[in-house]
Amino acid sequence: MAEAPVTFSPAELERYSRNIILREIGAKGQKRLKAGKVLIVGAGGLGSPAALYLAAAGVGVLGIADGDSVDLSNLQRQVIHATSGVGTPKALSAREAIRALNPEVEVRAFEGRLAASNILEALEGYDFVLDGTDNFAAKFLINDACVIASKPFSHAGIIRWQGQLMTYVPGRGPCYRCVFRQPPPPEAVPTCREAGVIGALAGVIGCLQALEAVKYLTGAGELLTGSLLTYDALKSDFRKVRLPRRPSCPACGEERTILAPEDYGIPACGIAPPGA
Amino acid sequence: MEITVGGLKKEYREGLSVAELIRLEKVETPEYVTVALNDEFVEGGDTETRSLKEGDSVEFLYFMGGGRG
Ligand SMILES: [Zn+2]
Numbered sequence: 001m002a003e004a005p006v007t008f009s010p011a012e013l014e015r016y017s018r019n020i021i022l023r024e025i026g027a028k029g030q031k032r033l034k035a036g037k038v039l040i041v042g043a044g045g046l047g048s049p050a051a052l053y054l055a056a057a058g059v060g061v062l063g064i065a066d067g068d069s070v071d072l073s074n075l076q077r078q079v080i081h082a083t084s085g086v087g088t089p090k091a092l093s094a095r096e097a098i099r100a101l102n103p104e105v106e107v108r109a110f111e112g113r114l115a116a117s118n119i120l121e122a123l124e125g126y127d128f129v130l131d132g133t134d135n136f137a138a139k140f141l142i143n144d145a146c147v148i149a150s151k152p153f154s155h156a157g158i159i160r161w162q163g164q165l166m167t168y169v170p171g172r173g174p175c176y177r178c179v180f181r182q183p184p185p186p187e188a189v190p191t192c193r194e195a196g197v198i199g200a201l202a203g204v205i206g207c208l209q210a211l212e213a214v215k216y217l218t219g220a221g222e223l224l225t226g227s228l229l230t231y232d233a234l235k236s237d238f239r240k241v242r243l244p245r246r247p248s249c250p251a252c253g254e255e256r257t258i259l260a261p262e263d264y265g266i267p268a269c270g271i272a273p274p275g276a
Numbered sequence: 277m278e279i280t281v282g283g284l285k286k287e288y289r290e291g292l293s294v295a296e297l298i299r300l301e302k303v304e305t306p307e308y309v310t311v312a313l314n315d316e317f318v319e320g321g322d323t324e325t326r327s328l329k330e331g332d333s334v335e336f337l338y339f340m341g342g343g344r345g
Contacts, residue, residue: 134341157340164340178317179337184308189339228337239283241335244315 006031012104016058022220029218030058034104036217039063039126041114041142043094045202046156046209047132048080053210055098059217061106062098063126066090067113077199114138116261119145128213129153132206136183137264143168143176145261147251152216154209154224160195161233163205166224166243167212173226178246178253183264201233277330288328295323303336310337 008016008030019025019033036059040047043066054062068090070081078090085093091109098107114122119141123129129151131142139155146153146168155176156165168175208229215221228241250257277290281301288297294313298306311318312335318326328334 136339136341139341159340162340164338179310180339181310184305184339188305188308189341241283241312241337242315243337244312244317246317 006034008034012058015102015104019057024220025218029220032217032219033058033214034060036128036213037061037063037126038128038130038213038217039065039123040130040132041065041138042132042134043078043080043090044068044074044132044134045077045158045197045199046206047130048078048094049203049206050130050132050210050213051080051094051098052101053207054213055102055105055107057210057214058102059105059213061108061126063108063110063122064091064094064098065110065112065114065122066094067111077197077202079199079203114141116141116263119261120149123149123151126151128216130209130213131155132209139176140183140264141261144251144258147175147177148259148261154212156205156209158197158202158205161198161201162231163201163233164228164230165205165208165212166228167216169216169223169225172223174243174245175249175252177251177258178249179228179243181246181250198233201231204231204233277328279328279331280333282335290330291327293324294318294326294328294334297328297334298323298336301336304338308339311335312337 016030020027020030038054038059040051040062043051043064051062051064069087070085070090070093072086075081075083080097081093089111091111095107095109098105110122123145129142129146131139131153133139142153150170152169154165154167156163212223215223226243228243230239230241247253278285278287294311303309311323314333
């Protein structure tokens with residue numbers, strides 16, 4: 001990671017004092033956060049808490065990509081948006097909330113849909129990507145693009161009372177496609193719209209994704225590379241499952257066949273992206 | 277024999293195949309579940325022939341969408 005010449009104003013030093021006092025972060029880690037650029041794909045249940053905490057933590061640049069507008073039914077869990085924002089594009093609603101929370105953060109709002117044709121360009125310049133999308137087409141697209149572009153990213157999924165996440169870092173463990181080879185057919189797995197999802201669960205998992213980004217940028221602790229952290233909210237049960245690599249993985253394996261991102265028209269938890 | 281399934285120790289008969297374990301564990305939508313056995317993934321076509329032995333650790337990994345919408 002490039003160590004940009006980063007300085008802090010007295011107000012920033014006060015704002016970030018609880019970070020800086022942490023042995024694992026310190027002034028050096030806080031500079032890395034300020035020099036850091038994180039792209040959040042999806043300003044929804046996962047992306048909302050992740051964006052708020054990364055903004056609060058002082059990440060220098062936050063990209064927010066979301067092609068949807070705020071819907072009343074989103075507000076049960078998408079806490080970055082307000083009732084007054086219903087009907088406005090999520091990327092803009094999120095940008096406004098981040099600016100109100102921490103004007104030091106540069107927000108790059110992208111109101112379009114990420115697709116095979118534009119995702120590699122969208123990833124350029126970012127240090128870490130956070131997948132907060134709600135459908136398998138997007139999850140596989142983000143995985144493949146990040147593997148191709150050698151970008152670390154956090155994958156997460158939630159449904160009902162359960163969630164899981166893993167972190168891909170190039171050369172350090174499996175990618176999402178190592179674990180799940182291809183998107184399931186549309187009717188194979190229930191969607192959040194059909195099955196429901198409890199809002200605070202999205203908060204838990206989205207915050208864990210934000211922690212992965214903070215740990216990646218600062219070098220603190222251990223990432224969820226080579227492991228899947230699962231959480232069952234009803235049982236209050238966290239489990240960390242070791243993940244092997246799949247040598248035959250079409251995205252990151254020795255004889256990889258996915259050399260460019262692909263579009264899939266498969267919805268998972270929510271609505272299929274139009275045109276996908 | 278004792279094996280570990282999803283982190284829990286369980287008693288099953290010797291030589292049980294991965295496919296039989298999937299049925300006995302009543303795994304939902306098994307065709308879309310990824311099976312990790314110790315330090316490798318079991319390919320979908322290999323579950324009938326792959327038999328389990330004492331001390332094996334099996335994890336079922338499920339698709340989970342969700343997040344944005
Ligand atoms: Zn892979």
